[in-house]
Amino acid sequence: MNLWESFTLALSSIWNHKIRSILTMLGIIIGVSAVIIVVAIGDGARQQMADDLFSTDENAIPLYFEQTTYEENGEMMWVEPPAVTGEQLDAVKEVAGVKYVLGTNSGWGTMNHNEHTADMEIIGVDNQYFIAKDLTLLEGRRLNTRDNDSYSRVAMIDSLTRENMFAPDEEAVGAIIDINDNPYKVVGVYESTLPPEFRHMEEFSNGQMLMPRTLISMMFGSPEIDTINVIAEQPDNLTETGFAAAEKLTELTGSEEGMYVAEDMSAYVEEFDSFYMTITLFISSIAGISLLVGGIGVMNIMLVSVTERTREIGLRKALGATRGQILRQFLIESVTLTSLGGLIGIGFAALVTAVLALVLPFSPIINPVVVIIGILFSSMIGIVFGILPANKASKLSPIDALRYE
Amino acid sequence: MIRLSQLTKTYGSGSLAVPVLRGIDLEIGDGEFVAIMGPSGSGKSTLMNIIGFLDKQTGGTYSLNGEDVKQANEKQLAGLRNKHIGFVFQQFFLLPRLNAQKNVETPLLYAGISKKERTARALGLLNKVGLKDRTGHLPSELSGGQKQRVAIARALVNQPTVILADEPTGALDSKTGAQIMDLLTELNREGKTVIIVTHEEEIAAYTDRIIVLRDGLIVEDRKVTS
Ligand SMILES: Nc1ncnc2c1ncn2[C@@H]1O[C@H](COP(=O)(O)OP(=O)(O)OP(=O)(O)O)[C@@H](O)[C@H]1O
Ligand SMILES: [Mg+2]
Numbered sequence: 001m002n003l004w005e006s007f008t009l010a011l012s013s014i015w016n017h018k019i020r021s022i023l024t025m026l027g028i029i030i031g032v033s034a035v036i037i038v039v040a041i042g043d044g045a046r047q048q049m050a051d052d053l054f055s056t057d058e059n060a061i062p063l064y065f066e067q068t069t070y071e072e073n074g075e076m077m078w079v080e081p082p083a084v085t086g087e088q089l090d091a092v093k094e095v096a097g098v099k100y101v102l103g104t105n106s107g108w109g110t111m112n113h114n115e116h117t118a119d120m121e122i123i124g125v126d127n128q129y130f131i132a133k134d135l136t137l138l139e140g141r142r143l144n145t146r147d148n149d150s151y152s153r154v155a156m157i158d159s160l161t162r163e164n165m166f167a168p169d170e171e172a173v174g175a176i177i178d179i180n181d182n183p184y185k186v187v188g189v190y191e192s193t194l195p196p197e198f199r200h201m202e203e204f205s206n207g208q209m210l211m212p213r214t215l216i217s218m219m220f221g222s223p224e225i226d227t228i229n230v231i232a233e234q235p236d237n238l239t240e241t242g243f244a245a246a247e248k249l250t251e252l253t254g255s256e257e258g259m260y261v262a263e264d265m266s267a268y269v270e271e272f273d274s275f276y277m278t279i280t281l282f283i284s285s286i287a288g289i290s291l292l293v294g295g296i297g298v299m300n301i302m303l304v305s306v307t308e309r310t311r312e313i314g315l316r317k318a319l320g321a322t323r324g325q326i327l328r329q330f331l332i333e334s335v336t337l338t339s340l341g342g343l344i345g346i347g348f349a350a351l352v353t354a355v356l357a358l359v360l361p362f363s364p365i366i367n368p369v370v371v372i373i374g375i376l377f378s379s380m381i382g383i384v385f386g387i388l389p390a391n392k393a394s395k396l397s398p399i400d401a402l403r404y405e
Numbered sequence: 406m407i408r409l410s411q412l413t414k415t416y417g418s419g420s421l422a423v424p425v426l427r428g429i430d431l432e433i434g435d436g437e438f439v440a441i442m443g444p445s446g447s448g449k450s451t452l453m454n455i456i457g458f459l460d461k462q463t464g465g466t467y468s469l470n471g472e473d474v475k476q477a478n479e480k481q482l483a484g485l486r487n488k489h490i491g492f493v494f495q496q497f498f499l500l501p502r503l504n505a506q507k508n509v510e511t512p513l514l515y516a517g518i519s520k521k522e523r524t525a526r527a528l529g530l531l532n533k534v535g536l537k538d539r540t541g542h543l544p545s546e547l548s549g550g551q552k553q554r555v556a557i558a559r560a561l562v563n564q565p566t567v568i569l570a571d572e573p574t575g576a577l578d579s580k581t582g583a584q585i586m587d588l589l590t591e592l593n594r595e596g597k598t599v600i601i602v603t604h605e606e607e608i609a610a611y612t613d614r615i616i617v618l619r620d621g622l623i624v625e626d627r628k629v630t631s
Binding site for chain 2: 321398
């Protein structure tokens, strides 16, 4: 009797006891699918998080001001970030590994044009912004140093604004638009870089706008630079470069009560990883218990099966089956049973993750390594918990087995 | 050639020891047709089981074709059963979930015969025992006589030299029993050694030699004259 024949024999014996087999496999199904689902959710969430953190600018890292003193004379103290100037940022740019330092500010304005009204974000930029962000110019020109120096009342609109607020055949460059009841001149149109999920939000549906940051500061009474992003030459050294740039900026601004720090994105990921590792371990240990209980269930059923089939075993021995052949038959049966449980568990996990992908804000990612481990592990359970019943079957004396009532 | 000398079988040990066979001397030549008779509990089945390698003797020797089988280990015994012996049981002992053909094929699985040859041999034998049109039937769809025919086909499929039938007609009515005996007689004519256990004189009358056991000893061994 070759392996394939033993296997088909095992399958038919499992098939003959459908309900019992399914119930026996339940522990294995739950254990295997739980691990696959949990790991898939974790991988999906992690991927989403990494995308969110790094997608907009893979090699950009924000610098922000963190106060080091919180109290003065027993009272809570709020430290105003120091005013950062363009010259200081130019000095930070000289730090090794730094490619660009982007100082921006922003505000929200109401734009009126052609009977259309839209609230939109206006980003105050300098002349480097366009190159550093690698924006695509569609029409007109970029903002330049002179625009900033002379507080020019000019704006660049993005492709979304062009589409939504202008007629297709209308000349956008040179048009005068109205923002917060003041006129501004459009000098250029650029390709929008808003991610798709933002475009669905009402406040971004009509795009964004760029203006000289000096102008924004004047319009909104805000600092000329309130957001600082460092772009590294090498994305790999992003965090180190960010730290060096932050140190330099702290030195330049000379604040006593606070310092500039770079946001360490990899720390978020690491934190998430360790948090998720805890959950994975927890679920895995529950799954492990489920598999153990499943394995004991398999052993129990196999023992019952051996007892039920005592006569069959006796007969097979009388017909010439050796101990090894009987042992193999029962072992293959229990391995088939648990592997089938593992396969059903994988199928179930695939189904659940497919449903979860529709419900969750991210898609769970099934890890093929976990799937393979799931199959191997469930087969192993079949061997470990099948060996005892199989051994018992093989040791039956044919004559006693045949006489068994 | 089956040769038993001073063969004993004792169940249990010490004060609980039950001697079942107490010194059997017996020779059965190739191609003989033998009936073993005797009262219930006299040790007939025990003797058959030892001859069929299902059980081991406690003392004495058993040699098959001149070879002492005392030294045979578990695996060799399985091989001897598979190669030399075809069993027919009173309760048929067919595997209930397998059809007639698959039941007949079972010993061939353990002999490592290819699927093609298994099918050919099983169908050939089912044809021989008159069940040509029942090959796909499950045991539950067969009459007692048909079941026993399947069992006989199964006993023959490995081309054994010896057919052991412990009360093969015990669960059948006399007419069906007679048909089974006709079949066994035919097999004997073709050269098989056939040994049956029976309680019935009419059944024993089909054979050429009757051995009577009582309390674990052979008390009579005679030729049948027809
Ligand atoms: N496993 C065993 N343990 C103890 N005693 C046994 C065992 N098997 C059989 N015996 C005893 O051995 C004796 C012979 O049994 P056996 O089955 O050989 O008789 P038999 O001649 O075939 O009887 P029957 O005609 O009723 O089938 C009986 O007394 C029985 O109780
Ligand atoms: Mg008996």
